[in-house]
Amino acid sequence: MVGGGIFAVLGLAANLAHGGTPIAFLFAGLIALLTSYSYAHLSKAYPDRGGTVRFINEGFGRGVFSGGVNNLLWVSYVIMLSLYASAFGSYAPNLIQIMGDKQLDQHLFSSAIILLATGINYYSIKVVSAIESYAVIIKLVILLGFVGIGAVGLVGNPSLSQLSLGNWPSPLTLVTAGMIIFVAYEGFELIANAAPDIKSPEKNIPRAYYIAVVFVIALYLAIAVITVGSLPFKQIAGAQDYVLAEAAKPMLGQVGFTIITVAALISTFSAINASLYGGSRVSYEIAEDDELPHEFTSQFWNQPIGLLVTSVLTLVLVNTLKLESISSTGSIGFLLIFAVVNMVGFRKAAEIGCSRIVAATSAFLCFAALTALLVHNFQTSKLNLLIAAVTVATCFACEYGYKRFKSGSGS
Numbered sequence: 001m002v003g004g005g006i007f008a009v010l011g012l013a014a015n016l017a018h019g020g021t022p023i024a025f026l027f028a029g030l031i032a033l034l035t036s037y038s039y040a041h042l043s044k045a046y047p048d049r050g051g052t053v054r055f056i057n058e059g060f061g062r063g064v065f066s067g068g069v070n071n072l073l074w075v076s077y078v079i080m081l082s083l084y085a086s087a088f089g090s091y092a093p094n095l096i097q098i099m100g101d102k103q104l105d106q107h108l109f110s111s112a113i114i115l116l117a118t119g120i121n122y123y124s125i126k127v128v129s130a131i132e133s134y135a136v137i138i139k140l141v142i143l144l145g146f147v148g149i150g151a152v153g154l155v156g157n158p159s160l161s162q163l164s165l166g167n168w169p170s171p172l173t174l175v176t177a178g179m180i181i182f183v184a185y186e187g188f189e190l191i192a193n194a195a196p197d198i199k200s201p202e203k204n205i206p207r208a209y210y211i212a213v214v215f216v217i218a219l220y221l222a223i224a225v226i227t228v229g230s231l232p233f234k235q236i237a238g239a240q241d242y243v244l245a246e247a248a249k250p251m252l253g254q255v256g257f258t259i260i261t262v263a264a265l266i267s268t269f270s271a272i273n274a275s276l277y278g279g280s281r282v283s284y285e286i287a288e289d290d291e292l293p294h295e296f297t298s299q300f301w302n303q304p305i306g307l308l309v310t311s312v313l314t315l316v317l318v319n320t321l322k323l324e325s326i327s328s329t330g331s332i333g334f335l336l337i338f339a340v341v342n343m344v345g346f347r348k349a350a351e352i353g354c355s356r357i358v359a360a361t362s363a364f365l366c367f368a369a370l371t372a373l374l375v376h377n378f379q380t381s382k383l384n385l386l387i388a389a390v391t392v393a394t395c396f397a398c399e400y401g402y403k404r405f406k407s408g409s410g411s
Contacts, residue, residue, distance in 0.1 A: 004084030004268035005184030011240030017177035019167030029217035038345030051192030059344030067291035068396035076333035077279035090241035135270030150226035280307035339366035
């Protein structure tokens with residue numbers, strides 16, 4: 001969960017929510033926490049490496065609707081990869097400049113890190129796992145150090161007053177800001193894929209979800225408070241793409257800026273590394289369930305063909321879409337997916353021992369938050385709304401076409 005998301009979207013949230021940025025993160029976190037309740041019960045009832053794909057098929061059968069949502073899950077992985085690669089490209093030029101043009105350097109670094117991670121995934125899954133283990137330790141140590149030192153640095157800082165109620169936007173804008181950065185929380189759903197390997201699942205699966213989400217909420221809240229309390233709004237806007245590194249300057253100067261930049265590069269790289277692996281497995285699982293062509297179960301260089309397709313699609317997106325469009329589309333995708341998973345929890349409540357009230361409340365909040373985000377995009381960026389609409393529609397249209405083709409061919 002603490003991957004590239006917080007580095008990529010913190011600036012977006014702060015520019016929109018201003019002094020209410022911590023509240024925006026809190027609201028997004030509460031929706032993630034409520035949704036993790038449905039995930040915990042579904043993971044115990046249906047432990048499967050397909051995770052979300054399995055849950056949706058259990059709740060709605062293997063039809064066009066389930067296939068469309070599962071396709072959207074895979075595409076959302078691609079969008080998340082684009083977000084992480086974009087963040088990597090935004091931070092890297094602060095350390096190394098290649099072409100002398102920052103925008104061109106961003107695209108070069110974003111593309112290069114995708115290709116590097118793709119090569120590692122093809123080379124060895126064990127290397128992917130080892131990188132993740134070390135990266136998690138390094139980034140958490142740096143971020144927790146940032147929180148500790150940053151909390152001390154807030155004392156007497158004139159920017160601390162920016163957190164006052166007078167600098168909060170309207171409630172709708174706060175909700176919208178939280179939803180734009182909702183992608184920073186989505187990683188908890190990957191716990192479902194590991195459910196078959198968890199010892200004492202009845203006890204440890206819920207713990208895994210709740211401890212992870214609560215810890216990340218607390219960490220993000222602390223980071224949001226320190227960032228908004230350390231930097232003037234104009235400075236935040238000017239460094240939107242790498243604001244977390246900029247927030248370390250008042251406390252530790254250029255050294256702090258460099259340390260956080262390194263943490264961002266490690267975090268986004270590890271997120272890309274893991275998400276490429278996860279995305280390729282999702283496409284494989286969907287194809288196994290006959291919701292994508294069976295060619296996606298084929299292998300290329302001993303890995304699912306979905307790895308290559310996911311990598312190519314990510315390269316296209318990161319070099320064509322802006323960060324806000326990527327983040328907004330990713331959040332819309334995951335809010336819709338999580339709403340559907342909560343609906344599965346509601347429908348299967350008796351079977352999985354889930355509270356129908358909690359599942360229904362979670363589904364409602366996901367839909368309400370999704371509506372707020374759609375309204376905001378309609379008012380501020382119809383292009384972002386169009387990109388999201390085309391993405392969702394394409395996922396369902398492709399599934400409908402595939403089902404029709406399969407039915408017509410009699411296979």
